[in-house]
Amino acid sequence: MTQRFYVTTPIYYVNGSPHIGHAYTSVVADALTRYHRMRGERARFLTGTDEHGQKIEREAVKAGVTPQAFVDDVSRRFRDLWPKLGVQPDDFIRTTEARHVEGVQKWWRKVRDAGDLYKGTYKGLYCVACEGYKTEKELLPGALCPIHERPVETLEEETWFFRLSKYQEPLLKLYAEHPEFVLPETRRNEIVSFVQGGLDDLSVSRSNFTWGIPVPDDPGHVIYVWFDALFNYLTAVDGTAEAEFWPPQIQLVAKDIVRFHAVYWPAFLMSAGFPREKLPTTVWTHGYLLSGGRKTSKTPGLTAVKTPGTTDPVRIADVLGADVLRFYLLREVGFGQDGEFSIPGIIGRARAELGETVGNLLHRALPFVGKYFEGKVPAARDEDLTDAERNLRARIAALVAEVGAAWDTLAMHRALELTIEAARTANRYFDETAPWKLAKSEDRTRLGVVIAHVLEIVRVVAVMLWPVTPTKSDELRHQLGLDPVAPLEGADLWPAGWGGLATHTVVRPGQPVFPKYDPATEAAMLLSLDVRDAEATPKSTPKTMSTEEKTAETAAAAAAAPAAPAAPAAPAAPAAPAAEEASATIAYDDFAKVDLRVGKVLSAERIPRKDKLLKLSVDLGEASGPRTIIAGIALAFPVVEALVGQQVVVVANLAPRDFGKGLVSHGMLLAASSPESLSLATFPKDYAAGTRVK
Ligand code: ME8
Numbered sequence: 001m002t003q004r005f006y007v008t009t010p011i012y013y014v015n016g017s018p019h020i021g022h023a024y025t026s027v028v029a030d031a032l033t034r035y036h037r038m039r040g041e042r043a044r045f046l047t048g049t050d051e052h053g054q055k056i057e058r059e060a061v062k063a064g065v066t067p068q069a070f071v072d073d074v075s076r077r078f079r080d081l082w083p084k085l086g087v088q089p090d091d092f093i094r095t096t097e098a099r100h101v102e103g104v105q106k107w108w109r110k111v112r113d114a115g116d117l118y119k120g121t122y123k124g125l126y127c128v129a130c131e132g133y134k135t136e137k138e139l140l141p142g143a144l145c146p147i148h149e150r151p152v153e154t155l156e157e158e159t160w161f162f163r164l165s166k167y168q169e170p171l172l173k174l175y176a177e178h179p180e181f182v183l184p185e186t187r188r189n190e191i192v193s194f195v196q197g198g199l200d201d202l203s204v205s206r207s208n209f210t211w212g213i214p215v216p217d218d219p220g221h222v223i224y225v226w227f228d229a230l231f232n233y234l235t236a237v238d239g240t241a242e243a244e245f246w247p248p249q250i251q252l253v254a255k256d257i258v259r260f261h262a263v264y265w266p267a268f269l270m271s272a273g274f275p276r277e278k279l280p281t282t283v284w285t286h287g288y289l290l291s292g293g294r295k296t297s298k299t300p301g302l303t304a305v306k307t308p309g310t311t312d313p314v315r316i317a318d319v320l321g322a323d324v325l326r327f328y329l330l331r332e333v334g335f336g337q338d339g340e341f342s343i344p345g346i347i348g349r350a351r352a353e354l355g356e357t358v359g360n361l362l363h364r365a366l367p368f369v370g371k372y373f374e375g376k377v378p379a380a381r382d383e384d385l386t387d388a389e390r391n392l393r394a395r396i397a398a399l400v401a402e403v404g405a406a407w408d409t410l411a412m413h414r415a416l417e418l419t420i421e422a423a424r425t426a427n428r429y430f431d432e433t434a435p436w437k438l439a440k441s442e443d444r445t446r447l448g449v450v451i452a453h454v455l456e457i458v459r460v461v462a463v464m465l466w467p468v469t470p471t472k473s474d475e476l477r478h479q480l481g482l483d484p485v486a487p488l489e490g491a492d493l494w495p496a497g498w499g500g501l502a503t504h505t506v507v508r509p510g511q512p513v514f515p516k517y518d519p520a521t522e523a524a525m526l527l528s529l530d531v532r533d534a535e536a537t538p539k540s541t542p543k544t545m546s547t548e549e550k551t552a553e554t555a556a557a558a559a560a561a562p563a564a565p566a567a568p569a570a571p572a573a574p575a576a577p578a579a580e581e582a583s584a585t586i587a588y589d590d591f592a593k594v595d596l597r598v599g600k601v602l603s604a605e606r607i608p609r610k611d612k613l614l615k616l617s618v619d620l621g622e623a624s625g626p627r628t629i630i631a632g633i634a635l636a637f638p639v640v641e642a643l644v645g646q647q648v649v650v651v652a653n654l655a656p657r658d659f660g661k662g663l664v665s666h667g668m669l670l671a672a673s674s675p676e677s678l679s680l681a682t683f684p685k686d687y688a689a690g691t692r693v694k
Helices: 020-038 054-063 067-084 098-113 164-177 185-196 225-230 241-245 255-271 313-320 322-332 343-372 387-408 412-433 445-465 470-480 519-528 547-558 588-592
Strands: 004-008 042-050 091-094 117-127 132-134 153-162 218-223 250-254 282-286 289-291 596-607 610-619 627-631 647-651 657-660 663-665 671-673 678-680
Touching: 004 020, 004 241, 020 042, 020 067, 020 250, 020 282, 020 289, 020 313, 020 322, 042 067, 042 241, 054 067, 067 091, 067 313, 091 098, 098 117, 098 218, 098 225, 098 255, 153 218, 153 255, 164 185, 164 255, 185 255, 218 225, 225 255, 250 255, 255 282, 313 322, 313 343, 313 519, 322 343, 322 412, 322 470, 343 412, 343 445, 343 470, 343 519, 387 412, 387 445, 412 445, 445 470, 596 627, 610 663, 627 663
Parallel strands: 004 042, 004 250, 042 091, 250 282
Antiparallel strands: 117 132, 117 153, 596 610, 596 647, 610 627, 657 663, 671 678
16 A cells, blocks of 8 residues: 555644745745655645634734634735645645534533533733743743743633543553654653643633633633644544545644644644554754844844845845745755744855855766757766765765665754765866866767766756755756656655666757856845845855866857747856865855844843843834843852843844743853953943844
8 A cells, every 4th residue: 555644743723824934834844845746655634723712812803803804814815825835735724614613512521521621710920922821930020931931811701611631541651652643753752741830620621711622512612722633633534535534644833832743733632543653753843043033033123133124025035036936945954943034045055065065066977968969868887986986976876865764763954964975076077087078088978977967967956956956856857857746646756767868868058057146146146035144145156167177168158949038147167175174264255154243232131040141122223122031150249130232142043042941042152361360351332223233
């Protein structure tokens, strides 16, 4: 039987427009789906929108429209986004659809009939932004939600409770027997210790607003939005022809909602009668994309720092191309880690790895096919191979296997790194065999062997890139004279064997697949994406090309098959091995990645039982308001009030650091210290909060 693969993303709240964080999870899900499909599996990818709850109801009131009109509008923005990013979900579920509403009520009844729902009074704290209940000990000082840093609300209402406490032991057993249920391991450890700490029964209905799914047989209550939302993964397939896809293999979530997915969700399912083999296989938690050191978010103010530019995925894809953005998202950030998102970073990656490595390989080799082999892939007979080709094939075969293994463990960043390494290996082979010199010989055998090998590796690389850059991969294949990748159930298209590009295939040289931008175009692109520090764009490594290679390539390019509208404009330089570049100094571009800002300390307070730490509120001139910074400087300031009003230098794009107990630092202060003293970096003159320091 064909293996099946069911992947889900969270269903996104419709309280604001989609941003790059949503695009991230969905691009990952799309790439995984494509990968599994090209391996011959039956794959299904579900996404959608989460449309009920108090948060949405309040947003609709603010907008002066009915909740239904409000959610219709925002949900459409999500649905319309996906094609622009090459994301092709098989289903898009909305929690306001009848199929979902009826499904949730059905599962509610099952849970009720299992004896796991009872009525009581909930008294406690609630964060509307999380749509989640909070305990006192989780809060930041000032009764703020540790995730949203906004005040929580006190609730007291009649509610239905779910007997979550009953599932403490079954859940711990699940994590112990199936450690793959929560990945990566660090998240599992957090979840296990949370559950070991004891589970209170969970309030799963609300009665002080109405925008939700009515509780069956109790019309005064609506179902808690998380009970409603989590069941989407099931209601989308339950009772349909797609029911065979249940349960999901991979449920992607970011770390803020792992608890809902790894604790509440399996408990609801167990209560509804699902045995272990019918529970999701893995809740896979990825990190945050950060912009200017903060989580990208729907709140526009959070991205108001000058350097990083827009976080609107549509604008980015319009200017830079969907495939380039997809590649960056999966390549840049280790899956599971937080990572800074930057538009100059996208351009830098695309230039160095897609343009100067992959595109370069194709456009270096194709002109030789036109000039010396009548536009057809030359032969590479076994008897004509040398050790160089045998070693090359062995290295590529090893990389292909490693790339597959990396995809299978969701190490997409590694998979892409190794894919690019395959192209680099071929560039090195090209440099070493110097086809421009071989072309001087009357006997074309050796030249043919080299060119055939390079083109075959372009094919292999294009196939391995396809889950991430489907359009560009197919363009590469087109120039090689091949059809687009077309996954077929039961057929494994992974390029495990050598020789997929047959001898005599007619190539179709064309424009560079990955265009190279001149500095003026690049500057204009950056500006159009609101990036104001253009010098922050990583530049390519300066490359050299022998005059001999240049002449031979130009000649070959000029003689390329008639289909070529122009000589390839892509750089034709050999790729410099990374090891040679190692140095104790850093490039200016590296320094420019550090976003240093002038900050004004608004308040400073000590933290109970943390002698060395101070909690500061620091103004960086951001529309989102001051940042909380935790600094290890308490011992140097016996009178903390002395800090208030002080001008400081803040590293503004450092990933937030969690000190535990709800203390999260969103930046770092610069200081000099000796064993006797510590001084904060400052300036003799006053500068506006947020001024860039460079
Ligand atoms: O939580 N970095 O919806 P949501 C990485 N409706 N991923 C990010 C991100 C960032 N900066 N920002 C958002 C909800 N995401 C609930 C889910 S599921 C039954 C209900 C992604 O609109 C990431 O996948 O707040 C995160 O989990 C999700 O968007 C949260 O989207």
